[in-house]
Amino acid sequence: MGKHKLESTLEKIKSTGKPLFIPYMMAGDGGIDQINERIHFLEESGASAIELGIPFSDPVADGPVIQDAGQRALANGTTLKIVLEEVRKQKDSRNIPIILMTYINPIWNYGYEQFAKDCDAAGVDGIIIPDIPMEEEVEIAAQLSASGIAFIRLAAMTSPDERLEKIAQTSEGFLYAVSVNGTTGERAQHEERTLSYLKKLTKQSKVPVLAGFGISNPEQAKSLAAYCDGVIVGSKIVDFFHQGNRGEIEKLIGDTIHS
């Protein structure tokens, strides 16, 4: 379980030559009973792993689609504790790795050590924290490591080379390469420099490199995946779930991984 499961699952898919596809879903959007149901659906649709967002009142790295989904999830009574309990219930009936994406404040209030232990017990394999740069990571990293949970680092195009190298070398599970200079949400296209940035990271990283932010269709996904190991799609998946348009999710994942 944990880091080991995430890394071996991703490596196995990578060795088939297919791009990795990690969809993001907001936990509790559509109701708390939808958490496991949607995880199951995404697993069946061909996802490589699932990024499960924990709603936060003040998500500064997120654009409007994920902000709104977070507000709906909070209105449904979603908390970090409830999400961990839900995920734990279905622990043995899924194979797909689960990654939590949460801002630091809910974890701080939960308690770092308890959080890491409860993640392990719930079968959570990796954690992404968008507001923890390397300068602030020591305490939470130590707890995650003690419980064997992968601590997935984020790289940004604004990061100078020394920082990128350090981020690429410390990341566990995979490396999250933020592929726009901005918040989450659809973008018409990615810049030239995104491609060279992805190439550079792929060279430096020991773990798979996935591009995320701003990806909304299979063409974009494939063009970025050509320069790294795969993609993360957030706002678009959240949007399709909200509209009840599951067919489009299957198609987006399918068209990206079967090329």
Add this chain to the structure above:
Amino acid sequence: MQSYTFPDKLGKYGEFGGRYVPELLMPAVLELEEAYEAARKDPSFEAELNNYLTEYIGRTTPLYEAEQLSKHLGGPKIYLKREDLNHTGAHKINNTIGQALLTLRMGKKKVVAETGAGQHGVATATVCSLLGLECIVFMGEEDIRRQKLNVFRMELLGAKVVGVSQGSGTLKDAVNEALRYWVNHVDDTHYIIGSVVGPHPFPRIVRDFQSVIGSETRQQSLEKQGKLPDAIVACVGGGSNAMGMFYPFVEDTEVALYGVEAAGKGVDTNEHAATLTGGSPGMLHGTFTYLLQDEDGQIQEAASISAGLDYPGIGPEHSYLHDTGRVAYPSITDEEALEAFQLLAKLEGIIPALESAHAVAYACKLAKEMSPEQSLVICLSGRGDKDVEQVKAKLEEDSNGKA
């Protein structure tokens, strides 16, 4: 007392502070720190800043002896540090001029800011107009309603004002949007944050630029009465006027310091903004500090009659000074602030900002425990012109309610 050297290299004040921001912003935050260090060592920066402070902003501001108020309260000699007399009517411009000069030094041409009462937005729009910077200001819809005239002022000054409807539509939400805008435009834009909040080095930079308030007060008190004041009172939203006032006195332990938070409808209700009384530590807007939050770490909405104090966090240095006991943080309700607002107008011919009225109200309480040989300084952080319409409506509503 050991000499006070906070923040440390990581931007911490004890356990508080730090840089809890996305990696995407880290390079900008580090660049700002470097630019600021270089500017501090450059005598031409200080000369330029001082020139604007005197010639454009109108400093030094008076330390005015409020004889009528002193007589009325019958306690200590009360002085008002007249930050309301600065150009644009509040202390906010002490910070915005400094940061705008830093923006130019970093070769950036665009500025984003948040605003609550509109004072920081006006102060930012003003210096941007002066120095030829493009300016965009995020302001909560609720605050736009409360402070219509300041919106028009910002627009007159050439700024673009963008309403924020997320959350409670107040200062917290405006900071979120300003941060998101910065995330999306970090290449060419500097974020002029309006208080001693946000990721390091902002709390330090804003404190340092605002410290002109305390440094002048210290010197003026020595000149006028040959000694330091016995007590100093300042209101605390994010805490910039208070931090600027307190910082030069932190090591003078004989000077009692009071940061006054907004108690709104009362700290035992859930409509207040008294972060240090009713909050707990956590991470918001890039810093570790006391916050109004629930047990799951969701930030709660603050409430105060005064838009500038309506913030569920507080500068990390205040959290440190609170926990060490160096500064006391009492709170004042909407009602008490409204009374003080009118009292100062009647006794001294000075209409204070509703924010500053919180400091005046607490000073009135404190004065009762002090003696005539003692002195008390109130940081009058801003003038109340922006608030008269809101206060008029509120007083009419109250008297109709009673009739």
